[in-house]
Amino acid sequence: MEVGQFNERGQLRHLLTLAELDRGHIEEILELAGRYLTPVGAAAPRDDVLKGCTIANLFFEPSTRTRASFELAAKRLRADVLNLDVNMSSRAKGESIIDTIFTLQAMQVDVFVVRDASTGVPARIAQHVAPHVCVLNAGESDVSHPTQGLLDLLTIQRHKGDVREICVAIIGDIKHSRVARSAYQALTKFGVGELRLVGPAELLPDDTVFQGARRVTEMADGLRGADVVMALRVQRERFAELGEIPDPQEYFRRYGLTNERLTLAKRDAIIMHPGPMNRGVEIDGGVADGPQSVIQEQVTNGVAVRMAVLALIHRHIDSVRGAAP
Numbered sequence: 326m327e328v329g330q331f332n333e334r335g336q337l338r339h340l341l342t343l344a345e346l347d348r349g350h351i352e353e354i355l356e357l358a359g360r361y362l363t364p365v366g367a368a369a370p371r372d373d374v375l376k377g378c379t380i381a382n383l384f385f386e387p388s389t390r391t392r393a394s395f396e397l398a399a400k401r402l403r404a405d406v407l408n409l410d411v412n413m414s415s416r417a418k419g420e421s422i423i424d425t426i427f428t429l430q431a432m433q434v435d436v437f438v439v440r441d442a443s444t445g446v447p448a449r450i451a452q453h454v455a456p457h458v459c460v461l462n463a464g465e466s467d468v469s470h471p472t473q474g475l476l477d478l479l480t481i482q483r484h485k486g487d488v489r490e491i492c493v494a495i496i497g498d499i500k501h502s503r504v505a506r507s508a509y510q511a512l513t514k515f516g517v518g519e520l521r522l523v524g525p526a527e528l529l530p531d532d533t534v535f536q537g538a539r540r541v542t543e544m545a546d547g548l549r550g551a552d553v554v555m556a557l558r559v560q561r562e563r564f565a566e567l568g569e570i571p572d573p574q575e576y577f578r579r580y581g582l583t584n585e586r587l588t589l590a591k592r593d594a595i596i597m598h599p600g601p602m603n604r605g606v607e608i609d610g611g612v613a614d615g616p617q618s619v620i621q622e623q624v625t626n627g628v629a630v631r632m633a634v635l636a637l638i639h640r641h642i643d644s645v646r647g648a649a650p
């Protein structure tokens with residue numbers, strides 16, 4: 326059964342993938358995110374739109390940025406937040422994920438934020454929840470990471486404006502990357518000028534996905550003239566065979582993003598990385614911390630994007646509650 330992401334009023338209810346969002350939906354989220362952005366050092370933005378709502382973070386894979394930013398976003402909107410310690414949860418004793426969801430729903434959880442290593446888990450949860458409950462995908466296998474795609478697009482737009490004029494180079498293990506898939510969905514909806522997928526042939530996706538993107542196996546060809554350079558981690562945990570994981574030193578020698586290589590990109594190119602970074606493998610520390618890096622801005626923008634998504638799905642929760650007898 327397909328799960329719709331919008332309710333019958335056209336309001337965002339679940340955020341499972343960017344594939345079904347049109348440009349207008351994304352613009353609405355990013356416009357609201359812009360209003361939730363304040364400079365680092367200023368007071369964090371606050372709103373009480375989620376007062377009376379309960380958000381549960383269910384992270385069945387490790388996370389620093391996504392989990393912390395969903396928690397902060399929810400708290401800054403005055404929600405109650407539950408961070409389930411999944412290793413200590415009854416799932417470890419054989420309870421199914423859906424029984425865990427029903428249990429938490431009985432405690433009046435309104436929003437589930439879910440990260441899982443298996444494809445389809447957020448959608449399966451969305452099929453089972455009560456009518457007022459929302460599900461947000463916080464990273465699904467190698468398939469989808471929609472809030473990351475949104476924060477990446479926001480970061481690029483804030484530096485480069487209209488993406489139709491620019492070249493974006495995504496470098497690394499694109500085959501296993503949900504970040505690259507969601508960035509591709511976001512950028513192509515806005516008509517990105519050129520998208521290059523750069524890496525060793527064995528880490529590039531096949532032709533059935535990323536249609537319209539150019540595959541490049543030489544770093545120099547991938548970097549030349551790029552406006553945006555996004556480095557990705559080699560996702561060791563998603564390789565079927567340990568023997569297929571590239572040697573870190575050899576990988577850095579061929580595909581590491583160094584200041585020397587960066588001179589091939591445009592002089593005002595920005596450097597992005599979704600994190601977690603492996604310095605000295607896909608990116609040199611001097612590039613990660615250098616003047617062209619916007620990696621910390623991505624993190625800041627991530628909180629604002631998650632605040633915006635939570636504030637928008639609250640309209641669905643409110644509309645169901647308002648209609649209840």
Ligand code: CP
Pocket residue numbers: 387388389390391392464473599600601
């Ligand atoms: N970018 C990202 O998803 O980072 P985390 O795994 O730390 O959440």
